[in-house]
Every structure is written in C-alpha cells, then in structure tokens.
Amino acid sequence: xxxxxxxxxxxxxxxxxxxxxxxxxxxxxxxxxxxxxxxxxxxxxxxxxxxxxxxxxxxxxxxxxxxxxxxxxxxxxxxxxxxxxxxxxxxxxxxxxxxxxxxxxxxxxxxxxxxxxxxxxxxxxxxxxxxxxxxxxxxxxxxxxxxxxxxxxxxxxxxxxxxxxxxxxxxxxxxxxxxxxxxxxxxxxxxxxxxxxxxxxxxxxxxxxxxxxxxxxxxxxxxxxx
Numbered sequence: 001x002x003x004x005x006x007x008x009x010x011x012x013x014x015x016x017x018x019x020x021x022x023x024x025x026x027x028x029x030x031x032x033x034x035x036x037x038x039x040x041x042x043x044x045x046x047x048x049x050x051x052x053x054x055x056x057x058x059x060x061x062x063x064x065x066x067x068x069x070x071x072x073x074x075x076x077x078x079x080x081x082x083x084x085x086x087x088x089x090x091x092x093x094x095x096x097x098x099x100x101x102x103x104x105x106x107x108x109x110x111x112x113x114x115x116x117x118x119x120x121x122x123x124x125x126x127x128x129x130x131x132x133x134x135x136x137x138x139x140x141x142x143x144x145x146x147x148x149x150x151x152x153x154x155x156x157x158x159x160x161x162x163x164x165x166x167x168x169x170x171x172x173x174x175x176x177x178x179x180x181x182x183x184x185x186x187x188x189x190x191x192x193x194x195x196x197x198x199x200x201x202x203x204x205x206x207x208x209x210x211x212x213x214x215x216x217x218x219x220x221x222x223x224x225x226x
Contacts, residue, residue: 012041017140017154019123020097023116027106030098035084038093047089055083100126107174116143124165135159200224 014020014037022030039058042048059076062069084090104122105111111118120141127134134157144150178198180188187193196205201224210218 012045013140013154014038014041014093014097016138017097018134018137019100019127019139021101021116021120021123021139021141022098023143024102024105024119025110025112025115027102030102031085031094032081034094034098035081035090038090039081039084042089051084051087051089054087055080104170104174107177116141121165121168121170124161125168125170128162128165134161201226 020030020034022034024030039051042051043058058080059073061073085094100123101119102122103126104118105115108118120139123139124134136159137157139155139157140152141155142150142152180197184193184197188197203224204221205224206219207222208220210216210220
C-alpha cells in the first residue's frame with residue numbers, strides 16, 4: 001500500500017499491528033529472532049530507556065573492517081539480543097502480538113511454506129477462544145526463506161472473522177493426531193507411501209499421480225465426504 005511507510009516519520013509497523021504472523025520453521029523462531037526488530041523500532045521511543053536500564057546500551061559496531069573485530073561484535077550482539085528477549089517490555093510485546101501464532105506450530109513442527117498460514121490460523125483460533133475484539137485490526141505477516149529474500153505485508157481483519165474461524169476447529173483436529181513409526185515417516189518423506197495413514201474424511205485426498213507423457217507428475221485430488 002502506497003505511503004504506508006514514511007521514512008521521515010519513522011513509522012513503527014510493529015506498534016500498529018495487533019498481531020504479528022511469522023513463518024515458523026520451529027515454534028520459537030519468532031521469539032528468538034524478533035528482538036532485533038523490537039530494538040530497531042523502539043530505540044528512539046520513550047520506553048527504550050527502561051530497556052537500557054536493565055541491559056545497558058547495545059554494543060558499538062567497530063569502525064574498522066577487521067574480521068576478528070567484526071566477529072567479536074557479532075557475538076556481543078547475539079548476547080544483547082538474548083538480553084532483550086528476557087526484558088519485561090519484550091516479553092509483554094511477544095505475549096500480546098506473537099505468542100498465539102506459535103501454539104499450533106509447537107504441536108506440529110515445520111510446515112515449510114505452510115507455516116505462516118498455520119500461525120495465522122493458530123492466532124485467530126486462540127483469539128476466538130479468548131473472545132478478543134479484532135474487527136478492523138491490522139495484522140502484520142512476515143514470510144522469509146533461507147536465503148536473502150523476505151515478504152512483509154499486512155491485512156485488515158474483516159467484520160465476520162469469527163464465523164469463519166469457528167469452522168476451523170484447528171486445535172480440536174490437532175488433538176486427534178495419530179502417532180506413526182519411523183518407517184512410515186520415512187516412507188511419507190520419500191513419497192513411497194501408497195496408502196493414507198489415516199483414512200480421509202471430509203477433505204480432499206490425493207488419489208493419483210500421473211506417470212506417463214504429458215500427465216507425468218500430475219496430481220489428481222478427490223473430495224472424500226466419509
């Protein structure tokens with residue numbers, strides 16, 4: 001959206017977003033990586049002196065390009081990030097804006113490109129249970145890969161969000177998970193498992209993968225009602 005960020009005003013999106021939805025390779029990824037963003041957005045605000053009084057000023061980056069000096073500074077910064085993550089200010093920020101998104105991830109693990117959507121569902125369903133008033137609130141969504149690319153965007157919560165979320169029953173469905181042994185896991189991972197571990201019901205299921213000609217690799221799905 002044009003003009004949402006003004007470099008002269010120093011717009012702080014992490015204050016405007018009621019919830020921050022993150023890509024989570026593991027449940028606590030956001031909690032451990034966000035202190036840098038927290039520091040960047042708040043170091044010139046009225047609350048930052050409270051943080052400094054607890055953990056001190058951030059390490060000063062050396063002016064030289066000496067590799068050893070830069071490496072030492074990076075190690076100091078790692079320690080400073082960990083210190084930020086333990087302050088009351090950061091813990092409250094994380095609890096209010098990020099924590100609900102990690103609840104489902106802690107039960108499932110890495111969903112790769114699906115993890116940001118799982119975090120979104122986890123957040124919404126947790127807020128539904130808490131009877132939160134989210135209509136019109138802004139959510140920040142942050143997706144990234146293992147390389148140097150990331151996408152950050154925002155969404156506005158629609159008036160009828162409760163009706164949609166009520167039908168997900170995410171945590172109820174997760175409570176019905178079925179444990180599998182290592183052999184089955186490896187077969188699923190390799191793509192050699194020929195039958196579903198759990199019989200599909202009320203969902204689309206993969207029924208065929210093409211093997212010949214133009215259909216090679218084509219995946220056919222079918223709705224299974226019962």
